[in-house]
Amino acid sequence: MKKLFIAGNWKSNKTSEEARSWMEHVNITKSDATIVVCVPFTLLPIMKSNAFTVAAQDVSPFVDGAYTGEVSARQIKEFADWVIIGHSERRKYFGETDDILAKKVEMAKNAGLKVIYCVPDEETAGRLLLRQPGRGGQGDAAGQVPAEQADRGVLLAGGTAGADRAA
Numbered sequence: 001m002k003k004l005f006i007a008g009n010w011k012s013n014k015t016s017e018e019a020r021s022w023m024e025h026v027n028i029t030k031s032d033a034t035i036v037v038c039v040p041f042t043l044l045p046i047m048k049s050n051a052f053t054v055a056a057q058d059v060s061p062f063v064d065g066a067y068t069g070e071v072s073a074r075q076i077k078e079f080a081d082w083v084i085i086g087h088s089e090r091r092k093y094f095g096e097t098d099d100i101l102a103k104k105v106e107m108a109k110n111a112g113l114k115v116i117y118c119v120p121d122e123e124t125a126g127r128l129l130l131r132q133p134g135r136g137g138q139g140d141a142a143g144q145v146p147a148e149q150a151d152r153g154v155l156l157a158g159g160t161a162g163a164d165r166a167a
Contacts, residue, residue: 004033012040019043028052036082041071044079055082061103073111083108086118
């Protein structure tokens, strides 16, 4: 039986005060499911819980250094276990390409982060495929493999997943 994975993305919402209030009022109990809350960078230090883990919403394609505004994978690992890479909004508004995303995946994996890798619905045509950078030649063209063959810890997204896609 597959282990249930639930992830919620807060986008660019909540101040630290609002996040603390949410933490006081949310009723998530520890379970066999993996529950990940994806929060803005500013909230990573305050989102500690025994019932869920935390994800950053992006990661720099660079190691530490003179990259103003970027947050390296090593810095994220201090506060989170997961990171979202390839979200449609990052592709659309920031022009992230497959090459940039591949660098982000490499940085995340080297730092020991688990990756939630997003694949746009427009490219999947209703079939869940995972584009795994560096895995070309296995599976479909351009390194795509059916989701059931994907490495564990690398997941798909593309819109809001309903219960029919949660299995």
